[in-house]
Amino acid sequence: MAASGDATAFERLYRAHVARIHSLARRMIDADEADDVTQDIFVRAWEKLSTFRGEAAFGTWLHRLAVNVILARRKTVGISRQRHDPREDALEGVGSRPVTPDLGVDFEGAMATLPEKAKQVFVLHDVEGYTHEEIATMLDIVPGTSKSQLHHARMALRRHLRD
């Protein structure tokens, strides 16, 4: 029914998927932008519902659309940020914050301090389960670069989990 423009049905889909989509946005983009991006994603999903073929699960389709929206936004916003925040190789300080009782939240905090590309690759591969080939296509890089960024992200984050 959502595909036929039923907003009530679409709201049910929103309720079912918002936690996953918001978590993805929060991890790939600054937490303070996650609300806006999540809204953008669901509005885009509404506009694109007619292209949903029903082959894959709706959640899979929505998730891929969400990644595209986030990366497009990241590309737009990132250009201006990189001019005054050139931290692409600044992995040394990552994960050095003290461990708190809420390890999940704290680990996400450490993820947030990763350089942009390393964070994107880490979230897409280790959290979301995409392959290096898929990530390479999404980020317009070669798979070898994706592997390298992933390794550097993991090496930075391992410090965070040391006792």
Place this chain on the structure above:
Amino acid sequence: MDRWTEQLSEYLDESLPRAEREALDEHLATCAECRETLDELRRVVDRARGLDDRPPSKDLWSGIATRIGSGTAIVSIDRARAPARSTRRLSFSIPQALAAGIALMAVSSGVVWLSLRSPASGQQAADPGRSIDMPAAWHQMDSSVDPVVANLRKTLQVNRAQLNDSTVRILEKNLAIIDSAIADARRALDQDPNNNYLNHHLADVVRRRADLLRRVSTLGVRT
């Protein structure tokens, strides 16, 4: 990082070529530092895979509902701010919807015409990433759309007295044009049922018709 450390992530992901994996296996048997690093990387991956999804701290639906033009948020805001201007709001919104309908009709006719010109149009999908299995999905949606459209038409008929005559005439004329465009697209699909572009286009046209009807019938109630 030395050459062994550089390979640890791929080793962990079991994506190292066999020869390199065997060499690293031999190294790990004698290097405690690399074994420790490997263990730490494994913990990072496990932690990432075990992260829980959390909903946003505030409900975002109302903002989404406003942007997709559903719900009552727009109506209540308009009425709260300027109840005396509801008629003006109607005269502004319907032409927008009708303009969309006219544009839709023009695009629809063009798409159908172009699709039917090519004998191999089924193999010329606009999006090469889409496979040729849209008809099943379309027919699923088609069957769910018709009752919705019928209900919306019924609502519109009930509320048409609240719209002015010229608006109703324009609206019905444009709905007829859209219906005609949909019929054309369906006929085209009968000849070329695997044409992805036509299938997607038809689904989109039908959805837009439902949006148009819903919007206008709701405005009828509001006025």
